[in-house]
Amino acid sequence: MIAEKMKALVNNSSAIRAMFEEGKKLAKEYGAENVYDFSLGNPNVPAPPEIQKAMCEVAQKEDPVVLHGYMSNSGYEEVRQAVAESLNQRFDTAFEKDNIIMTVGAAGGLNVILKTLLNPQDEVVVIAPYFGEYNSYVSNYDGVIVVVSPNTKDFQPDLEELEKKLTKRTKAVIVNSPNNPTGVVYSKETMEKFTDILKKKQQEFGTNIYLISDEPYRELVYDGVEVPYLTKYYENTIVGYSFSKSLSLPGERIGYLVIPKEVAYAQEIQEAANVATRILGYVNAPSFMQKVVAKCLDAKTDVFYYNRNRETLYGALVEMGFHCIKPEGAFYLFVKSPIEDEKEFCKAAKKYHILIVPGSSFSCPGYVRIAYCVSYETILNSLDSFRQLAEEFRIK
């Protein structure tokens, strides 16, 4: 039979993915245009044209033995150098290639760094609501998740509770801003106070607390909001990045870790992360895509489309009487369920062919996540269904 640990995981298997399969089923039954599938963070905006151009160029010009061959487990040196330089230019940092490890997406990067850092029973603090997969990633290395409760006022981290939840066993804290599932960007002020608390606690305990900044949504921001680059706020910051959303390449599994030299035991961590990349079976980030993204570091997905969806859906839902904070980033709306049991609410929504994810999947029951990375047409067509849903729950 399968492993005990896996049984629980299969049973609890991400509500998000289950919904994905259900969406396909409904679409088959009623036609894709009559199903409003807001369940999955799968970008609907195509990769920018630079990607296709780079793909053809790389495929035609590079020596296939090098292009498809093994390289250092941390990635091609020139790709890592290009990433470092691009970051330095954008954020006035001073990274070198040794600070960059190419990874199999952000999920790969998080697993690599957690494998690198965690001893069994080490605590990893997360800020609810948070991406539910963190539970599995931490459990993969026998770490213990410690949850800071959601601050449902504005979904900035609850700093008082953060301070209380940090202990001598805290090995890492994960932050994710722009946030999945709320779309909230943690402000400069928040992160200054946040990292001050970490510094204080490090000193108090005589430990190193690594701040892992999970940043797949960094480039998806609206209204000119700034996402602070955390290595400048706190020395023990490690950044996990992905091109999944910024260049609409989620299936390609390409991203990187930044392990700055200021991090305590930086060299040991870099070396161990290189080994972890290998022994976790990634071996290296996909070679062709490494070369492709290196040519497209200045390319941008067009946030116009996401922003139009955001404005339209947010405006309409609020007008219908739903409660929701206006997101500044990512492509999610995190809407208060009109009834306490938001899973019931999600079930009701399905009657109107609306697929949304319960907040419980993000350790924040009572809310639902709407992934608006869908066509504008879907947004417009869904509004009647949302209206009927609002009426059923008499939310006005």
Added chain:
Amino acid sequence: MIAEKMKALVNNSSAIRAMFEEGKKLAKEYGAENVYDFSLGNPNVPAPPEIQKAMCEVAQKEDPVVLHGYMSNSGYEEVRQAVAESLNQRFDTAFEKDNIIMTVGAAGGLNVILKTLLNPQDEVVVIAPYFGEYNSYVSNYDGVIVVVSPNTKDFQPDLEELEKKLTKRTKAVIVNSPNNPTGVVYSKETMEKFTDILKKKQQEFGTNIYLISDEPYRELVYDGVEVPYLTKYYENTIVGYSFSKSLSLPGERIGYLVIPKEVAYAQEIQEAANVATRILGYVNAPSFMQKVVAKCLDAKTDVFYYNRNRETLYGALVEMGFHCIKPEGAFYLFVKSPIEDEKEFCKAAKKYHILIVPGSSFSCPGYVRIAYCVSYETILNSLDSFRQLAEEFRIK
């Protein structure tokens, strides 16, 4: 500091990879043409031309939103279907798409299936000499490696010892044929007896023992030798395949698992492997490369080049007095060290700019691995150095 478990791994970090870095250093110092780097299994034969053609076609014709998007964690359905059909045609099997899970290379596939199957302390039997990374893969899930000692007569598995090493705690047995590091192909007769033992022991213990067939070298065989397809010999067989060697795509991280419906608890294992793919952070095999290999399932790397290297180097080494079994597959020679401590021998070889890997890395001390996936020129140029090495050790 880094995790305790990682410290040991970093210290023991694969001699193969260390050698790889050393090779680059020597090449810089003396010129690449004067260094004979036989340390890494990195194919030197370029990917067949079908690959580049398929890459350009897929990049230009497929909708980028689908091409680079998320799909089921197990892979695109049509890709899995194509793989199943190709296997059925070649091996007269009856696989369907549900039996195939696309993976991040064979290393990814092995990790997925071990995560799926292993409870802590479960035993995984391996046949020495074996790919040293199996130790890490099994340890990732707190399993225990049980080693069947090398049969240095012909490097076929020692079946008597195999029988003794199987216990009630044996969850899986890994075989790798054509074998890394020996190049030996486990014969039909061997595998019939091998699987008979597994069947007997399953019955005796009332357990399921999963045979994991790790097959990255399946297509690299010489002299028309046949590699038995093990699902036909033993119901509880799971196949791990990679396109790394067969299509010279090691850096792309693309392969698949076959979980036939005859396997005990097949459906549970398929579902759990799907979840394991996600939570180990792979999420899915790289999407673009899935589509590319699906178009190239009949393409073949040209073994002519490997075979020429094999014949030339094998012939020359034997003539110099080295002892080595003639490999029937893969691209390795496993040569008896003229002195007991083969690490010393490897060190001596380095003086002549020959880089080879100690057999200890494969749990078979007293031997060295020569990866002959290099240019024919390198083979020819290296012969003088090998001759000097032979003279130093007066092996004739």
